[in-house]
Amino acid sequence: MSRITQIRNGLGILAVLLACLVSCALLLSTGCAQQEGQSSQNSFVYGTTGYGVDMSDAGLNPHKDYSGWSCVRYGVGETLFKFNEQMQPEPWLATEFKYLDDKTCQITLRDGVKFSSGRALDAQAVKDCLEQLIAIHDRAPHDLNIESIDADKNILTIHTKEPNPSLINYLCDPYGAIVDVSAYDKADDQVAGTGPYIAKSVSDTEISLEPNPDYWGEKAKVGNVIVSSFTDGDALTAALQTGEIQGTYGLPYASYALFNDTNKYATNSTNTSRVFFGQVNCNSEIIKDDAVRTALALGIDKEGFVNTLLNGHGAVATGPFPENFDFGKNKVKAESYDPEKAKKILEDAGWVDSDGDGIRDKDGKKLVIRWLTYPGRMELPLLAESAQYSLKQIGIEVEVNSTSNHSEIRKDKGAWDVYVSAIVAAPTGDPQYFFTTSCLKDSAKNFGDYSNPELEKLAKQLSTEFDPQKRSELAIKMQQIILDDHAYFFASHLNMGIVTDSHVSGLNPHPSDYYEISSDLTVKE
């Protein structure tokens, strides 16, 4: 009996011990969970379709492709000047600038700024960075047109080869993010910037950020920010719904309706200068006919495209620039959707439907337009399908080729009539960029070989004009020329939206599309 009692007592002690162990384990696990919960409250996962190899902005090195966008967007790097909501440059790492003459600009740098490498920001560090930029970057040398740079303590003097009125605007471009070039880690695509966040790790699909303890401005409030790349908009939608991420950039338009509950989500949006537009191929016989080009401009239902197909997440475009610019939307005139007028213009030009198949023809040639575009921007195939139908109503057959191989096909001038794409029309807040890249004889993106001597003359004037008022006037005249020639049609401007969990604040889109994560970012409990 005593043995049994002993065994019973032993079992009892064992049971008590087990119970204690279980309780401790539970308490510990609860504690861990609480700790995790606390740290997760101070962390933020940001899902975006705007980062990755496909977008040419993987990594943070501003001197490589479009990676400067990632450097500035995610709060690691800063430029000398930044754009305000009206897309005018304001001081950032610089405090002021003045032109000593047409070709010399003196910039005063902010005091007390340090790179995350520990090096102080001075004129020599900025000079090193800008010299590396113009040595290896593809767009910057042409834009900045720098001949030499002088560095003296906090005073940076830039000498340009030609008068460059847009120099300060171009320095706002993310490729102008100032990083410590001596601390660049090629193996990890890491850079030492001056922003409120430091990148702990960088890959082609994810960036992990932590606060920069030595930041010169207001310190970052979120302990850990993860920028996660998504290639599929639907996956991004699902990730926000399930709580896998707490903020998104690049949601499909159709998904916005799922996040209307303001108790759970917050949506912020703004119009940008990213424009969805078409340029005609001036080498094409059909396109050489002004009636056809006019009918094209009249036959696209921009209102329907923006209001229904983009669910109102956009703005109908007239010219390349949106209305928040001095030289934007309402300052120019373009054809609006008018199918009856288009029919009459085609009729008068001899394009008639002689065989009753609904497609007009002239001299035995059918009115068929080969529409080249790409699916990388989800708006473009929708625009193509919408235009295909609306143009068919006026007797124009549209053969859509929506392919990711568009950049090869567009080189073949005999393979397309209209090329429809998206471009940030004023990445520098200045009108010159759009014309120099897309509309002049030697423009890299003038794929349709459009040229107009008057436009070339005005472009020359614009390139040396320093007075903002006169620059605006020139920009308006130049836009009107390309619209009157019906060489380009502008469908809509992108409305950029960021949807976040309602606990997140301080994450607002910007018209430039450059600034996203900043020290304003807050995650409430």
Add this chain to the structure above:
Amino acid sequence: MSVLKNTSPKLIVFSAAVIILLIVAALAPLIVPHDPYAQDLSQALLNPNSAHLLGTDRFGRDIFARVLMGAQTSIYSTLVLVFFTSVIGIFVGVAAAWFGGIIDSLLMRTSDVFLAFPALIFAIAVAAVLGGGIQNAILALVAISWPKYARIARSLSLEQKGELYISAAKVGGASDFQIIFIEILPNIIGPLLVTSVLDIGTMMMELAALSFLGLGAQPPIAEWGSMMSDNRNLLQIAPWTVFGPGLAIFICIAIFNLFGDSLRDRIDPKRRKK
């Protein structure tokens, strides 16, 4: 009547269902309640209602009309695909079996190479090289699918090759061509026909998958796979835009598979005995 007496009711029912499907697909342009390509943005994303039985898509197009029109594209494209796949495969298989030797080795090793690739992945690669379009999608699937038929046709032909009637035909002076087409093919066609019919469902799914990935039918052509792909980001907001074509694929594949099963029961002697 005697034919019908010996035929199972299942086969009659599913044959009738297949015939109805084919007729509906053939007459689609005549029976659609609305123009399947007419856009009306003011009617975009309407719920299913009496005017639009399956609702409308983001362009305001009637989904029921597009599903009917899509039947033509999806079903007839699949039939063309299965036809070419089986014809090429059968000829390769019979030729390999009959001629033997180096021809057999060459043809069978080639088919082994094709069989080594995952079918859909290979088809995606081929379609990506050829470019989008329903014809290219069919070509891509034919390119990857023929070896299965070649294998079956070869083994069936080898069985027949040793039969006395083939020796008799040879002694009678029949040419290779005559023996293959007059003697062997009629004796092996039954199982191959069943395989083809059973393959319709799989092929339809693969064709829809290629269209779903943007490598098959191109907009605005009504095709079930591309309709589902175009509307997939509306799944939570306007589920009818995806359910319509999805349901059509499901029903169609189910009917063809059940028809194939019934046909196999009818043709396969072992199953018939049971």
